Amino acid sequence: MISSLADRHDLAAGARAMAPWLLGIVPFGLVIGLSAAQADIPTLAGWLTGPLIYAGSAQVATIQMLDAGAAPIVVVVAALVINIRLLLYSATMAPYWRGTPWWWRLLAAYLLIDPSLAVGLDGYERLADQHRAHVRYLGGAVLLWASWLAAISVGATVGVGLPAWLHLEFVIPLFLVGEAVPKLANPALRRAILAAATVALLALSAPLHLGIALAIAAGIAAGLTAQPAVSARSAHPLQHTTEALR
Amino acid sequence: MNAWIVILAAGLGSYLFRLSAIVLIDRIAMPAYLQRASRLVAPAAFAALAATGVAAACTGLGITQAAAPLAAVAAAVIAVLRTGSSYAAILIGMPTLWITTSLLSH
Numbered sequence: 001m002i003s004s005l006a007d008r009h010d011l012a013a014g015a016r017a018m019a020p021w022l023l024g025i026v027p028f029g030l031v032i033g034l035s036a037a038q039a040d041i042p043t044l045a046g047w048l049t050g051p052l053i054y055a056g057s058a059q060v061a062t063i064q065m066l067d068a069g070a071a072p073i074v075v076v077v078a079a080l081v082i083n084i085r086l087l088l089y090s091a092t093m094a095p096y097w098r099g100t101p102w103w104w105r106l107l108a109a110y111l112l113i114d115p116s117l118a119v120g121l122d123g124y125e126r127l128a129d130q131h132r133a134h135v136r137y138l139g140g141a142v143l144l145w146a147s148w149l150a151a152i153s154v155g156a157t158v159g160v161g162l163p164a165w166l167h168l169e170f171v172i173p174l175f176l177v178g179e180a181v182p183k184l185a186n187p188a189l190r191r192a193i194l195a196a197a198t199v200a201l202l203a204l205s206a207p208l209h210l211g212i213a214l215a216i217a218a219g220i221a222a223g224l225t226a227q228p229a230v231s232a233r234s235a236h237p238l239q240h241t242t243e244a245l246r
Numbered sequence: 247m248n249a250w251i252v253i254l255a256a257g258l259g260s261y262l263f264r265l266s267a268i269v270l271i272d273r274i275a276m277p278a279y280l281q282r283a284s285r286l287v288a289p290a291a292f293a294a295l296a297a298t299g300v301a302a303a304c305t306g307l308g309i310t311q312a313a314a315p316l317a318a319v320a321a322a323v324i325a326v327l328r329t330g331s332s333y334a335a336i337l338i339g340m341p342t343l344w345i346t347t348s349l350l351s352h
Contacts, residue, residue, distance in 0.1 A: 027333055041249040048250075052257025057288045062256055064295050068302070072252045079256035082291050085284040086263035094267040109264040170315060170343055171336055173299030174322050176292045178335025181326040183289050192286040193293040200294035204301055212294045219290025220283050 010132045014119060014139025021115035021144065026151045028056050028175075033155020035060065035172045039067035043156050050152045054145070055113055058082040064172060065212060078213055089117045096124045096133070104134070111141035119144075192223030310350050318343035 029050075036046025041063070049059040058079040065075045089112050097105055112120075119140035123133040162168055180197075183189040196219030203211030300319055304312040322339035326332060 031336070045249045045253055049253055049257070052253055053260050054257075055260060057291060058256065058260065061291055061295060062253060064299065066249050066252060068298070072248050072255075075252045076255045076259065078291065080259045080263070082287050083256075083260045083263055084280075084287060086260060087266055088281065088284060090264050091267035094270075097268055105268050106265070109268050110261060112264045165344075166340075167303075167343055167347070170299075170303055170318065171340065173296050173303065173315075174318065174335045174339040175332070176296035176299065177319055177322050177339070178326050178332035180289060180293050180296060181323055181335070182330065182332065188282075188286065189289050192290045196290040196293040197297040200297040201301060204298065212291075212298060215294035215297070216287065216290045219293060220286045223286035223290065224279065224283060 006132070007135050010127075010135040011139035014123065014136035014141070015143040017119045017122060017136070018115060018140035018143045021119070022147050025056070025115065025144070025148060029148050029151025030155035030158075031171055031175050032056060032059050032063070033152040033157070034159035034168055035063050035067075035155075036152070037156045037159030038169045038171075039063050040069075041066050043160060047152055047156050050149045053079060053083070054110070054148070055083050055086070060172065060176070061212075070212070071210075074210060074213055078216065081213075081216060086112065089113075092117065093120065096120075096130070100134070108134075108137065108141070111138075111145055113144070115144050116141035188223045188226035191226050192219040195219045195222030311347075314343055314346040314350055317346045 032049070033047070036049070037043050039046055045066075046063050049062055053059050053062060061082055062075055062079045065078060070078075090109065093108070093112060097108060100108075116137065120133075120137035123136035123140075124130075127133040127136065159168060180193050183193060196215040198215075199218040200211055200215035203214050205211075206214065300315055303315040307314075318339040321342040322335035325334040325338035328334070
């Protein structure tokens with residue numbers, strides 16, 4: 001599929017389009033690598049969330065919940081609920097990948113996540129030639145994948161050797177607070193965040209760490225009670241996601 | 247052992263989500279309420295994990311010692327509101343934690 005000089009040009013164009021996204025995802029990957037090194041699971045297992053789950057928020061939730069000793073099924077369900085948006089992304093890209101070879105669909109789907117969706121969609125809207133748009137998607141998506149895994153690796157390597165008094169285990173809660181605070185400006189998200197945090201604290205002693213799952217459910221329910229914003233009718237799924245590899 | 251299986255299962259499930267519509271080809275019309283709900287999941291999960299993470303950092307500490315993580319969170323919230331950057335939470339929160347922890351232990 002990648003053969004000519006023109007293909008190399010499109011690969012590079014995709015990589016260039018991805019570059020701004022890397023500013024957001026590299027620090028996130030470093031934080032996930034740190035948390036994998038600090039958590040009470042093998043560091044390699046934490047690192048594997050990168051190539052296997054390949055979605056930042058689900059990776060954070062998986063590592064944190066395993067570290068807390070949550071029941072396996074609860075962790076898997078929580079990670080999959082967080083990743084339910086991938087169904088939407090799959091549906092968004094399906095029309096462009098109709099009729100492509102199986103190996104391409106298996107590979108392109110594997111690389112599908114918020115930034116690659118954005119760069120890919122941009123290419124399909126911009127380029128009339130489907131083949132060129134595929135190559136452009138691949139260029140951006142592979143650069144994203146490599147950068148993500150590299151960032152997690154660096155975070156995990158650095159995180160293993162640092163002293164305990166640094167309390168690096170507190171980096172993740174702070175990171176999550178940092179992610180939540182700007183979202184408080186949106187009424188639906190504010191309800192979701194406050195309800196989830198409250199239920200999580202009330203259910204701290206719930207068995208199997210079901211409290212986190214309960215809290216997520218309560219947050220979604222509370223958020224749905226808010227009036228949908230006018231822009232929620234938009235067809236573009238990415239307008240509502242944040243900047244990084246969520 | 248469990249951790250490996252959990253990560254493998256979550257990874258496999260996520261991959262099947264990614265493949266779903268691409269393999270089924272026809273565009274799955276996702277109900278509007280599900281689209282709204284899917285945007286709430288990550289913020290709700292982050293808030294729940296943040297709350298339990300902060301609580302875990304405070305448990306086992308005395309009343310005065312527990313003030314350190316709480317001060318760090320307060321400083322982080324102010325930093326994010328001031329700068330608009332999520333990573334300010336870590337850049338300001340961690341030093342606040344170190345300073346308040348060392349002050350409170352003397």
